Amino acid sequence: MSTPSISFARLGRRKPSTKAYVAGRPGPLAVGVVMLWLSVIVLLPLSAVVVKSLDGGVGEFWDAVSNPQAVAALKFTLIVSLIVTAVNAVIGTLIAWVLVRDDFPGKRLVNALIDLPFALPTIVAGITLLALYGHGSPVGIDIAFTQAAVAFALLFVTLPFVVRSVQPVLIELDTDMEEAAASLGANGRTIFRRIVLPNLSPAILGGCALAFARAVGEFGSIVLISGNIPFHTQVASVYVYKQLESDSPISAAAVSVVLLLLSLAVLLGIRLLGRFTSR
């Protein structure tokens, strides 16, 4: 899958030639065009959010982010995202393990379907979960409008991140070390903890970072299933949306800035992780 390659792109990066200009390479014009594109599409709008959040001064910014409902939404978003990330770390690694080391009929189909949450529009994901686990559930489980439902929707949309980040590493991982450990009398648990896990941990962490970033910003799959109850199931992105709808742009912008800072922190974390593991 695509997104985990953020972290892997850095792992194998060769040091580029130090010559400033080499024949056949993109020149300053190409650099300029890309810079301009990024500025117009990404940087200009994002700076508008930051400027807007400070429209009423620092005081109003602070009032907006310390509003009890905003704090509750941010807090719930953070906690539920951390829980979902932790679950993904365990179950994602487990699924990757089963897909690489195990063999059973239909494995290729299961492997292909892992990417479904990336391909399926988020609003469809929300409706899909509501059909089975909402009001009138055919299996008698109704979790609609609960905090558990939010976690469930987030587990759905973040499923592929850890699996797809761990899978290629597990494929590359030689079984020699594990066999050596086994021949020396280590049991399965010890081998996993001492040999496999240390090799996988950068990939697990990379996948977790992406899953966390996605969970913090998620909107489409949550908006219907959460019921959007303030102080209970309202997440930060839905809070921002509601603030905009109720014509409080500065408050929407201020909470967005907090979310932006979180995104930046995650990206920097992935960067540091890449630098650390490529040494």
Place this chain on the structure above:
Amino acid sequence: MMTTRRSTKYGLRFIALAYLAILLFVPVGLILYRTLEPGLNHVWQEITTPAAVHAFWLTIEVTLIAVPLNTVLGILAALVLTRSNFRGKALMDTVIDLPFAISPIVVGLSLIFVYGQTGWFGSDLADAGIQVIFSVPGIVLATIFVTLPFVVREVVPVLIEVGDEQEQAAATLGASRWQTFRRITLPSIRWGVAYGVVLSTARAIGEFGAVSVVSGKISGQTETMTLLVEKRYGNFNVSGAYAASALLAVIALITLLGMTVLNPRKDPS
């Protein structure tokens, strides 16, 4: 696997498949069943209403603008990141990743602050008679924003992998930059590009949050497929919402097939 005991192996397999069934397979299966329950005729009627047809073509139109633009500039950005040295390269690298990490709602909001009525360019654009927000250009801008990293992130690893020796050789032999790109670089990255295009297309068709903020959701004008699904669900037209969802799900399955065929990171199973 000699190091894994039989019981552990079956236990892990059971946990993995049970988790996937509860979270993914059963819900998706149920929604497909519920969609087809009233009959294919009904589904066809629901996805051929004037509003649905318009939403479908608008979604295609937006995708056909956003994806090619991001493909061309994505390839250029990947080349710049792997083949050039300049000040601010690390910054460029991070900015390209930003759309992956940012909430779609923040994306939509940011566009309103730039192009909306009270935004930075709002009054100038209004004077010129151009409406961006609550109109198609806003939807296009939002879609370009959220799909920006896909092609870059698929092409960069391929460019690193193939190295630049052949490009250097071509340049030494007198090939122009464009010739080198077309004859040497492009053929070696084409599968990476194709994979990136498939991912961008899926995201462009399925984008909801960013588009829902900037579109204004005017039926027959600025309503995309995903917005139509939400509106129908909100209006208690559940079977209509399911039908439109099913169309999106079919597109998702085709995408999935494309991803499986094109994925450059093959698994050995």
